[in-house]
Amino acid sequence: MQNYLLLMVGAALVNNVVLVRFLGLCSFMGVTTKVDTATGMGMATTFVLTVSSVLTWALETFLLVPNDLTYLRTVTFILVIAAVVQFTEMVVKKISPALFQTLGIYLPLITTNCSVLGIPLLNVAQHHNFMQSMLYGFASALGFSLILVVFAGLRERLALAEVPRLFAGPPIAFITASLLALAFMGFSGISAN
Amino acid sequence: MAEPRDPAGRSLVEGRARVIAIEAGQVLMEPIVSSGCKGCVSAGLCGAMAGSHSLAARRFRIPDGDGLRVGDRVVVGLGQTALLKASWLAYAIPLLLMLAASVAADRLWGRDGISALCAVGGLGVGMAWSRWRAGAMSRRGELTPRYLGPAPEDDVCNDHGNGC
Numbered sequence: 001m002q003n004y005l006l007l008m009v010g011a012a013l014v015n016n017v018v019l020v021r022f023l024g025l026c027s028f029m030g031v032t033t034k035v036d037t038a039t040g041m042g043m044a045t046t047f048v049l050t051v052s053s054v055l056t057w058a059l060e061t062f063l064l065v066p067n068d069l070t071y072l073r074t075v076t077f078i079l080v081i082a083a084v085v086q087f088t089e090m091v092v093k094k095i096s097p098a099l100f101q102t103l104g105i106y107l108p109l110i111t112t113n114c115s116v117l118g119i120p121l122l123n124v125a126q127h128h129n130f131m132q133s134m135l136y137g138f139a140s141a142l143g144f145s146l147i148l149v150v151f152a153g154l155r156e157r158l159a160l161a162e163v164p165r166l167f168a169g170p171p172i173a174f175i176t177a178s179l180l181a182l183a184f185m186g187f188s189g190i191s192a193n
Numbered sequence: 194m195a196e197p198r199d200p201a202g203r204s205l206v207e208g209r210a211r212v213i214a215i216e217a218g219q220v221l222m223e224p225i226v227s228s229g230c231k232g233c234v235s236a237g238l239c240g241a242m243a244g245s246h247s248l249a250a251r252r253f254r255i256p257d258g259d260g261l262r263v264g265d266r267v268v269v270g271l272g273q274t275a276l277l278k279a280s281w282l283a284y285a286i287p288l289l290l291m292l293a294a295s296v297a298a299d300r301l302w303g304r305d306g307i308s309a310l311c312a313v314g315g316l317g318v319g320m321a322w323s324r325w326r327a328g329a330m331s332r333r334g335e336l337t338p339r340y341l342g343p344a345p346e347d348d349v350c351n352d353h354g355n356g357c
Binding site for chain 1: 206273276277279280281283284285287288291292295296299305308309312316320
């Protein structure tokens, strides 16, 4: 159990998917203008990323490796992720049309989020078993959501601040993101490696 | 500008919509795509801009739209707490049950196949529970956007300044 906890802390904080691995930067800049939208996007991404990690593990273990088809890994993983997003959209719509109206807009954006492909590929590269794959995907997504919400909060405050015209808008957001990345690199100090 | 709030004083998330039809005292609306999508170079390939089919699927009805006509552009609001509750219901509950089921199976049997099956079972139970809770919320009207007023004439829809 301690191994799982270390894996999750490492995935969420030490090797944060956005600020250390630099994956999912388009969503990071695109949906962090408000905390509410960032939270909705974070939860949707967490769901899709965790389910994708589970499915891609099953695909890798039971189909690609036994049949020596690992050269098709990237293509099949992309297909699985797109299918998971479509499936989630259909299920949310079936469960509650009202929920679909409220949250449906975030789902198609996840398909183009490179972290959703990156994490399953990292799972394969690190030879994770089922539990490790699922928890690694879940923790990475939690780290992604945490950064989304923290950065959205910072941007909401920045919108009220007096910023020099040259730096207003995306430039000050990028500077803030770089400072946040520096702060997160401090977590690498607690790694055993 | 003051933050929009509902009659109970709770904050609202604003959005833009267009009136599509008025039927039996209820106003049918279609959301106007209000993200930065229109300014994106990949807009033609992106699922978020999938066009009329996608927008038609997101149509919603509001009961209180006196004086509105077909084609009007309006501002609608949804409670921030409703958005968070909806996110929990749709994603967090099924996911947490899936994790709990698979961790429990791993502790009990320690085999990947059984853990995977239990994960699927947990996900199914979570989705059933979400459906039940979402139905209750819908019946109370918590997930229905409310009409806030007409959209300003000079309204622009996204960060790039593209009009709606």
